[in-house]
Amino acid sequence: MSHPFLDRLKTFGDTEAVVFEGRSHGYDELLRLVDDWRGFLDRHQVAAGEVVTLEGAYSPQACAGLLALIERGAVVVPLSAIPGAKRAEFLDVAQVEVVIEVDANGGGHRAERTGREATHELYGQLCATGHPGLVLFSSGTTGRSKASVLDFEKVLGRYGAPTRPGRILSFLSLDHIGGVNTLLHTLSQGGTVITVAERTPDSVFRAVDEHRVEILPTTPTFLNMVLISGAHERHATDSLRLVTYGTEPMPLQTLQRLAKALPGVRLKQTYGLSELGILPTRSRGDDTLWVKLGDSGFDHRIVDNVLWIRSEMAMLGYLNAPAPFDEEGYFNTQDVVEVDGDWVRILGRNSEIINVGGEKVYPSEVESVLLQLDNIAEATVSGRPSPVTGMVVKATVQLVEDEDRRDVTRRVREFCAQRLEPYKVPALVEIAAAPLHSDRYKKIRSLA
């Protein structure tokens, strides 16, 4: 019952597939791990169509687990380390039937049935095709994350015959469309995925040096930190031929400095959404933000300066929200763009969303946490520009009784840190003297 994707991987023999903790693992070894996973899934009676989490850090075991679940026809919900309340929400929204925790060293994977039954209509659609599925979460306006359901066969269908195997560093984890795309695209080509334990400039550039990385997918915030750290000067970068950046707007000054710091390396903007996949792109030059969006499997149009995209591998829909496709199948990205002939320049979201170093934050999620705090009557959350992360989260609160601003800030930070991911915790807390008058922003405690 081997999947054609795995059949292709067999042809790569003992070529290096994944480098993890500095150790190389060949395709043959990866496929042996997949075989171990087959036995594990059999023992736990995981069947086609079942909704299964895959939880754990990036590792060859996690990669093999993903491949085994695809082969089995399961619907995979990859999760990385997230706060307990968020994980519970994700399991609930995705109607997860089996949770699997990956042991990076193998042998100790855990599987447990949740007692839930996945009955969502989108799962029914997937089941009817017999295809494996992928569920990815993105921030939602109501504070609850939106869950996109993708047909894994369509994701895999994007990858053509092996032409140019590359050595690529995996920057994003497997719960992100970019991380899934990096892994599967690289493996489809017989290339090598190099993983790093931590995403600091020095550990990434050490891996570039030691493992001869050719392609480095990143974010603008990370590249900012690279330039500040000078990590690119302490490690050899002669193997690098392409640095890609995406997930947030790139400051032109950072890009221009990067082009000088890494001469001879092509710099390319990427564009992708978990709802649509990663578009093929071509940058007009290494020091410009103008980009051409590819049309292989995708097409786009611009309506009132907003980018709409149609994708062959688009999600079937959200599990918990209406899908913003028009009648012709174009998806409203909400990204405002400038146009110059075939070139577009992406200016950022035309919405309340706050993009902190590539991570998306909806104000309402943070506001609803703030309103659980004592002495806060109203809360407004907005984005505030930052030269480091593009934006940071700013909270403006109205108090019930007077309180020292430093005490309020400390309480807000401590409370939010226990309930939200670090990038969602307000970097700045201001106290409003008067009630917060705004239809959208105003929040009353009783509504929280």
Next chain:
Amino acid sequence: MLTTTDITATVHERINALLKEDGKPVRLLTGDEPLARIGLSSLLLARLIIELEAEFGADPFEEDYVISDVRTVGALADAYVETLANLAAAAA
């Protein structure tokens, strides 16, 4: 008007307060330390700049400076020293 010493001391103090809050070791800073090697993540560095703006009433990175050019703790403090001196000169 704040002196160079005052401004530098405030920058060092704010860095250490953030490191302490993040559970990282606090250290005596000389200014020579590479900014990326004292334990500040991108989120903490973003907060540092916001807190220093609140403290000094000026943000050097709004116009004159680019953060990716700043390599050391001393260079960061100098950006504030020069920005505040320019503001004082313009107001005089």
